[in-house]
Amino acid sequence: MSGTQDVTGKDAVYDVVVVGGGAGGLSAALVLARARRRVAVIDAGAPRNAPSAHMHGFLSRDGIPPGSLLEVGRAEVAGYGVEVIDGQVEAVEPGFRVQLAGGPVLGARRIVLAAGLRDELPDIPGVRERWGRDVVFCPYCHGYEVRDEPIAVLGVHPVSVEQALLLRQWSDDVVYFPHGGELSAAERERLAARGVRVAEGVVKRVVVEGDRVRGVELADGRTVPRSAVFLFPRMTPNDGMLDGLECKRDERGWLVTDRSGKTSEPGVYAVGNVIDPRAQVVTAAGMGAAAAFAMNHDLVDEDVERAVEARRVQQESPVPVAGDVW
Numbered sequence: 001m002s003g004t005q006d007v008t009g010k011d012a013v014y015d016v017v018v019v020g021g022g023a024g025g026l027s028a029a030l031v032l033a034r035a036r037r038r039v040a041v042i043d044a045g046a047p048r049n050a051p052s053a054h055m056h057g058f059l060s061r062d063g064i065p066p067g068s069l070l071e072v073g074r075a076e077v078a079g080y081g082v083e084v085i086d087g088q089v090e091a092v093e094p095g096f097r098v099q100l101a102g103g104p105v106l107g108a109r110r111i112v113l114a115a116g117l118r119d120e121l122p123d124i125p126g127v128r129e130r131w132g133r134d135v136v137f138c139p140y141c142h143g144y145e146v147r148d149e150p151i152a153v154l155g156v157h158p159v160s161v162e163q164a165l166l167l168r169q170w171s172d173d174v175v176y177f178p179h180g181g182e183l184s185a186a187e188r189e190r191l192a193a194r195g196v197r198v199a200e201g202v203v204k205r206v207v208v209e210g211d212r213v214r215g216v217e218l219a220d221g222r223t224v225p226r227s228a229v230f231l232f233p234r235m236t237p238n239d240g241m242l243d244g245l246e247c248k249r250d251e252r253g254w255l256v257t258d259r260s261g262k263t264s265e266p267g268v269y270a271v272g273n274v275i276d277p278r279a280q281v282v283t284a285a286g287m288g289a290a291a292a293f294a295m296n297h298d299l300v301d302e303d304v305e306r307a308v309e310a311r312r313v314q315q316e317s318p319v320p321v322a323g324d325v326w
Contacts, residue, residue: 013107014038015299017098018114019089019241022047023281024272025114026073027288033080035296040083040106042098048116048273049281051132056141058282069281089241096267109302110295113270114288115238117277122156122231126206126213134213135206135229141280143170146228152216154203155179157232161187167230168194175224177216179203199224235277242268261291269295
């Protein structure tokens with residue numbers, strides 16, 4: 001644990017507990033701390049983009065290692081008194097009691113969930129070993145680095161054809177591998193019109209030699225030389241710790257929020273990949289800031305209500321209270 005206070009072994013109450021120490025969570029913590037709120041960030045230390053050597057698309061930070069951004073962010077929020085706790089949240093219970101695995105229970109007035117998602121990969125040899133390096137998902141994150149190179153797209157997801165068509169923007173040498181799936185006539189026509197070739201058959205493995213992807217091997221023994229592989233993983237949000245609350249979900253099972261990140265459960269906000277799988281690092285940071293603005297206004301309203309109620313109680317008391325005018 002890093003920060004200014006050791007909470008081990010006792011309950012602690014915060015204005016806001018942020019679950020997740022990525023760009024979204026740290027951005028929310030920074031804005032809230034500057035609004036003089038008491039904030040704790042709990043981080044499990046497993047960011048989605050950890051396998052990547054560099055991140056892109058973040059103005060003024062393009063090309064830096066993801067870990068470097070988080071290191072700077074942690075230092076910035078700590079400078080405002082935010083407590084950054086290395087740990088895993090097991091559950092957020094009603095009343096906003098945050099249970100840490102093997103640790104204390106933290107109390108909070110508000111919760112920000114910024115725990116991201118998990119990329120579930122197909123069981124194809126070579127995929128997991130190279131994930132985030134030269135087996136990747138997002139063209140906007142990695143496409144420029146493999147521009148004009150021979151690219152493979154594995155047909156492991158319902159939108160894989162669209163992914164192949166999109167990648168044609170970065171290279172004129174894109175091969176689509178249906179991996180045993182069926183292509184409709186319309187899909188074949190669209191791929192052919194864009195110059196995307198189709199390699200029929202089941203993918204046996206991603207060929208890796210000399211610490212880099214060299215091709216895609218099919219079950220029939222053919223190998224198609226490639227230097228980068230794109231695929232669309234199955235994405236699962238890390239939101240199970242909210243199962244004890246009554247947050248509304250959509251037909252896919254993802255949390256529903258408004259534009260500020262507010263869920264249907266009063267006092268609970270969610271930002272970043274845990275609600276939007278398309279959110280890049282810069283997007284998540286913006287979402288965190290927007291949630292912090294809304295949350296602080298919400299807390300101010302609550303503070304005012306409490307102050308009014310306390311004043312009314314004082315006025316009904318026969319004992320003068322310092323600060324009142326008689």
